[in-house]
Amino acid sequence: MKVMMFGWEFPPKIYGGLAVASYGITKGMVEGQPDVEITFCLPRPTGDEEKFLKIINMSQVPVAWRDVQYDQIKDRFVGHTAEDYYRFRDNIYADFNYMGVDDLGCLQFAGGYPSNLHEEINNFSIIAGVLARSEQFDIIHAHDWLTYPAGVHAKMVSGKPLCIHVHATDFDRSRGKVNPTVYSIEKNGMDHADCIMCVSELTRQTVIKEYHQDPRKCFAMHNAVYPLPQEYLDIPRVDNGKEKVVTFLGRITMQKGPEYFIEAADLVCKRTKNVRFCFAGSGDKYWEMVDLAAAKGIADRCHFPGFLRGKQVYECYKASDVFVMPSVSEPFGIAPLEAMQCGTPCIISKQSGCGEILTNVIKVDYWDINAMADAIYSLCTNEGLHRYLREEGLKEVAEITWVKVGHRIRKLYDECIYNGGFIH
Amino acid sequence: MKKICLYFEIHQIIHLKRYRFFDIGRDHYYYDDYENERSITDIAERSYVPALQTLIQMCKDHPEFRVAFSLSGVGLEQLEFHAPQVIDLLQEINQTGQVEFLSEPYSHGLASLANEESFRLEVERMSKKIKELFGKEPKVFRNSSLIYNDEIGAQVAAMGFKGILTEGAKQVLGWKSPHYLYHCALDPRLKILMRDINLSEDITERFSSHPLMADQWLDWIASTPEGENIINIFGELVTFGIFHPLSGGILEFLKAIPVLAKDRNIGFVLPSEACAEKSVGPVEVPYNISWVDEERDTSCWLGNHLQREAFNKLYGVADRVRICDDRRIKMDWDYLQASNNFRFMTTKPGMQFRGIYDSPYDAFTNYMNILGDFISRVNNLYGGAENEEIDSLITTIHNQDDEIAAKDKEIERLQKLLAKYNPVEAKKATAPSPKEDKPAKKPAAKKPAAKKATTKKA
Numbered sequence: 001m002k003v004m005m006f007g008w009e010f011p012p013k014i015y016g017g018l019a020v021a022s023y024g025i026t027k028g029m030v031e032g033q034p035d036v037e038i039t040f041c042l043p044r045p046t047g048d049e050e051k052f053l054k055i056i057n058m059s060q061v062p063v064a065w066r067d068v069q070y071d072q073i074k075d076r077f078v079g080h081t082a083e084d085y086y087r088f089r090d091n092i093y094a095d096f097n098y099m100g101v102d103d104l105g106c107l108q109f110a111g112g113y114p115s116n117l118h119e120e121i122n123n124f125s126i127i128a129g130v131l132a133r134s135e136q137f138d139i140i141h142a143h144d145w146l147t148y149p150a151g152v153h154a155k156m157v158s159g160k161p162l163c164i165h166v167h168a169t170d171f172d173r174s175r176g177k178v179n180p181t182v183y184s185i186e187k188n189g190m191d192h193a194d195c196i197m198c199v200s201e202l203t204r205q206t207v208i209k210e211y212h213q214d215p216r217k218c219f220a221m222h223n224a225v226y227p228l229p230q231e232y233l234d235i236p237r238v239d240n241g242k243e244k245v246v247t248f249l250g251r252i253t254m255q256k257g258p259e260y261f262i263e264a265a266d267l268v269c270k271r272t273k274n275v276r277f278c279f280a281g282s283g284d285k286y287w288e289m290v291d292l293a294a295a296k297g298i299a300d301r302c303h304f305p306g307f308l309r310g311k312q313v314y315e316c317y318k319a320s321d322v323f324v325m326p327s328v329s330e331p332f333g334i335a336p337l338e339a340m341q342c343g344t345p346c347i348i349s350k351q352s353g354c355g356e357i358l359t360n361v362i363k364v365d366y367w368d369i370n371a372m373a374d375a376i377y378s379l380c381t382n383e384g385l386h387r388y389l390r391e392e393g394l395k396e397v398a399e400i401t402w403v404k405v406g407h408r409i410r411k412l413y414d415e416c417i418y419n420g421g422f423i424h
Numbered sequence: 425m426k427k428i429c430l431y432f433e434i435h436q437i438i439h440l441k442r443y444r445f446f447d448i449g450r451d452h453y454y455y456d457d458y459e460n461e462r463s464i465t466d467i468a469e470r471s472y473v474p475a476l477q478t479l480i481q482m483c484k485d486h487p488e489f490r491v492a493f494s495l496s497g498v499g500l501e502q503l504e505f506h507a508p509q510v511i512d513l514l515q516e517i518n519q520t521g522q523v524e525f526l527s528e529p530y531s532h533g534l535a536s537l538a539n540e541e542s543f544r545l546e547v548e549r550m551s552k553k554i555k556e557l558f559g560k561e562p563k564v565f566r567n568s569s570l571i572y573n574d575e576i577g578a579q580v581a582a583m584g585f586k587g588i589l590t591e592g593a594k595q596v597l598g599w600k601s602p603h604y605l606y607h608c609a610l611d612p613r614l615k616i617l618m619r620d621i622n623l624s625e626d627i628t629e630r631f632s633s634h635p636l637m638a639d640q641w642l643d644w645i646a647s648t649p650e651g652e653n654i655i656n657i658f659g660e661l662v663t664f665g666i667f668h669p670l671s672g673g674i675l676e677f678l679k680a681i682p683v684l685a686k687d688r689n690i691g692f693v694l695p696s697e698a699c700a701e702k703s704v705g706p707v708e709v710p711y712n713i714s715w716v717d718e719e720r721d722t723s724c725w726l727g728n729h730l731q732r733e734a735f736n737k738l739y740g741v742a743d744r745v746r747i748c749d750d751r752r753i754k755m756d757w758d759y760l761q762a763s764n765n766f767r768f769m770t771t772k773p774g775m776q777f778r779g780i781y782d783s784p785y786d787a788f789t790n791y792m793n794i795l796g797d798f799i800s801r802v803n804n805l806y807g808g809a810e811n812e813e814i815d816s817l818i819t820t821i822h823n824q825d826d827e828i829a830a831k832d833k834e835i836e837r838l839q840k841l842l843a844k845y846n847p848v849e850a851k852k853a854t855a856p857s858p859k860e861d862k863p864a865k866k867p868a869a870k871k872p873a874a875k876k877a878t879t880k881k882a
Contacts, residue, residue, distance in 0.1 A: 271446055362785045370444050371786075377445040378789035381796075384733025385788055392771075 001413065003029075004137040004154060005040045006128065006147035010055075012048050014309075015112055016251075017334055018167055021199070021223055022143055025165070025409065026053050028224065028402025033410055039135060041150070043124060044111035047078040055079040061127045062089045062105035063096040073104065091133035096126065117146075118181065125149035132157035139163060139413050145170075145182060148189025161194040161416040165221070168199075171206050172329040173255055187211050194421040195412050197221040199332035200353025217422045219412060222357045224402045225337040232311065237343060238319040244275045244380040247320035247344075249313065249335055250327075252283035257326040257349065257366045262289060264326075266296045267373035268380075275301070275380055280316050282307040317342035321386070322379045326366045327352050336361060340397040345389035347375045357400065360392040426645060426653050427693040428685065429617060431566070431589060432661040434472070434503075434510075435496040435532050436464055438759040439779065443790055448797045454756065456780070461506050468507035471665030476513040478664075478675045483520040486682040490522050490692035493661070494566050497530030497550055498758055500557075511557070518558045524694040526589070527551040527562035533761025534725060536567055536576050537712065538739035542746055547583060564588065564695040568763050570619065570658070570715040571722060574708065577608035577616070585614065587699030589658060592618035593713040593720040600707075603652030607703040615699035616707055619658040619715060628659035631668045631677070638680035646688040654698055655690075658715070717772070725766040730788045735766060737795055741802045743818050748805050756798055765791055 005026065009019035022040075029036050030052050038053040045055050057079030066089075074082040089105070101107060107123045114120065128150035141163045142151030148164055155162040170178045170186060190196055190211050198204040201220045207213050246265070250256045258279070265277045279289060279302060286304070293302040308316055317323065323339035323346045330352035337354060339346050340361070348355050349366035362379070364371040379386050415422065441456035482489050493514065495503075503510045517523050529535055530550045535543040547565065555561050564587040565580050572590035580588050592602030602618035623644065626636055645655050660667070668674045685691070712722045726732055738760060745757045768778050768787035781787035806814060 267446065271448075362789075363783065370446075373446075374444045374789055374793070375785070378785075378792060382730075382733065382788070382792050384729045385785065385792075388729040389785070 028406035043109035064105035475664035496532035531761035581611035581614035
């Protein structure tokens with residue numbers, strides 16, 4: 001089975017959770033099902049991606065015909081090869097010379113999330129038209145709203161079924177005040193999709209209610225985690241002695257509910273002297289939170305180490321006694337699973353999608369700062385509870401694997417390809 | 425003649441309120457009054473009152489009918505406060521003389537697994553209360569949720585009980601039948617009545633899901649092999665009306681039992697009457713059994729780290745609570761011990777009733793907050809004395825009691841010897857000694873202990 005996949009992020013270049021999830025889904029499918037071949041289209045790969053799938057570099061797919069010599073260009077390609085380039089060139093379907101193409105006839109991507117994001121999304125979809133004409137595949141899979149237009153375009157051209165993967169919706173990001181342009185792109189993608197995979201039941205309900213989709217084609221497809229590499233396993237757990245460290249790790253934005261964490265921290269600090277709070281991450285609310293901590297008079301107990309990357313993240317988990325994710329609306333939220341892998345008990349909001357598949361975590365409403373403070377205090381003072389959640393959490397998270405997710409996705413693929421989708 | 429031994433438990437816990445850690449040290453009232461009143465009135469109305477009225481009528485109509493009850497102290501307190509009509513009904517049924525009240529630990533707690541002395545005192549309090557209310561000293565005992573092992577059996581026998589109720593758990597009985605009278609492996613004076621799991625749970629668990637007719641059920645009893653004469657049917661009284669709605673006809677089922685039993689030559693028996701018979705042999709129970717869950721053990725209260733930590737913390741102050749005389753503390757001690765509080769923390773799979781808590785961790789956190797406050801109150805009574813210090817004092821007192829008992833025996837022995845060899849002098853010595861010696865000697869022996877204590881503190 002050949003899958004044409006459109007994605008925006010992929011390791012080693014990581015901007016957020018999307019890259020990790022894209023990696024997990026593809027790797028899990030390839031590992032569990034040897035007959036699956038995945039072609040993954042990225043706006044700007046680095047060339048250091050793992051080789052288990054075929055990468056197509058969208059910045060090097062021609063949309064305008066250029067007469068270039070093989071010998072001169074053969075070493076310039078990152079991702080796909082020069083041979084692929086000529087094959088793509090044979091399938092250019094319109095004259096895009098007015099769009100500011102380069103010497104290869106390609107459109108350039110800045111990568112990541114630049115200010116002209118909407119233009120890049122549009123370009124991405126134009127190129128998808130070329131790919132859909134030149135490649136052979138059985139199904140299209142598009143990750144997150146940035147690639148929905150490309151998926152829709154590819155479906156229009158090829159007539160193959162389209163699966164879209166909803167990693168987040170604009171309702172989660174904006175607490176209900178959606179950006180109409182983004183909403184229209186999301187809605188259009190969902191309307192055309194044959195199958196909508198949502199990272200949690202919570203997201204599925206949003207898709208059904210806010211985007212008016214048919215529940216029959218919406219499925220909850222929870223994320224998973226990869227076992228930690230040896231390098232991270234070897235990081236020793238820090239024993240803080242009598243001092244306990246409670247950690248928040250994520251973008252410090254409205255969606256993640258950092259202010260509730262500070263309010264709970266304040267309540268805890270009023271009663272105990274041996275708890276410290278760590279705010280790892282950056283975001284538009286960073287200074288506001290520093291300010292709030294100072295206003296509450298707990299700035300001496302709150303620490304703001306800023307944005308952490310790679311190994312630092314795991315060092316932070318291992319140095320924490322409690323991990324808190326008070327997200328106001330979290331489609332999935334992979335951080336608690338990572339913390340559990342490091343043996344750190346978690347407190348998560350009931351509004352987090354990952355809570356649907358986790359039992360060995362403490363769940364509270366994000367606004368219930370009393371319950372959150374109570375849970376923090378309990379984990380810091382009751383060794384029994386801490387040990388129970390640490391040990392059972394490790395066992396539980398070891399059972400949540402991407403290979404299992406891959407099998408579930410495969411079932412949906414088969415349904416789309418062989419039985420004509422879910423709505424008859 | 426086959427005989428049915430019917431027994432029903434009456435117990436409701438005192439519900440704990442939502443208690444945050446900020447309340448520790450500020451708020452010493454732990455109970456949800458509204459919920460307590462609501463639940464007990466509801467249960468009394470929907471279950472206890474109609475069930476007891478039916479049983480009273482059955483006693484009047486069938487002089488051969490027998491039924492036994494046990495009440496937990498905390499449940500009784502609730503009934504006294506909020507539903508005294510239930511106690512009136514119990515007294516009315518007691519008048520018929522066809523019922524028996526058993527004793528159990530006052531708090532419906534797990535003291536039998538933790539602290540012998542506390543356990544004994546609780547049982548004595550409960551027996552006393554039963555005697556006050558119903559005029560008869562209980563002769564048969566049942567532990568909270570029928571928890572039993574050989575040591576509990578020996579202890580209960582030492583308290584003077586003739587019999588005990590427990591679960592006919594498969595892991596204990598094996599090929600044996602629960603329809604015989606057994607005795608405790610460590611003390612043959614204590615008879616054991618084993619619950620018939622299938623026949624009991626046909627009513628208590630499955631009545632709604634697998635509807636059953638009384639004649640069918642009695643046919644099963646009648647078809648048990650010759651010689652199996654005691655059919656122990658134990659359950660909770662809330663089976664009628666709460667577990668199974670009255671609209672399902674469960675009371676009609678109950679009413680039909682004595683009528684149809686007569687046709688099949690099946691009688692009824694009270695636990696104390698059953699225990700007067702001769703037992704067929706000992707039953708060895710090295711591990712705890714109870715009537716809860718498929719495992720029939722204590723895993724639903726003490727199955728995980730959380731429950732064990734809470735349990736150990738609670739019973740860690742058992743001795744301190746026992747020797748204090750603060751009434752509020754003793755009351756809280758009763759309410760906090762109820763085994764239901766531990767059951768809320770179970771992480772076993774399956775549908776679990778959790779009261780106000782939405783997860784085991786929530787139940788644990790709330791309970792530990794309350795326990796934190798309670799323990800600090802208990803410790804404050806002792807002026808912040810170190811745990812070890814008090815523990816050592818308690819052991820000193822314990823050891824000295826044993827020592828005095830041993831010395832009393834020794835004196836008696838020596839006096840007998842003396843009487844043998846020198847009857848004249850012995851008379852002189854016995855005249856004041858055996859009667860006066862004991863009370864005289866006790867305070868004398870205790871004084872050095874007290875002195876030791878003060879020196880240690882200093």
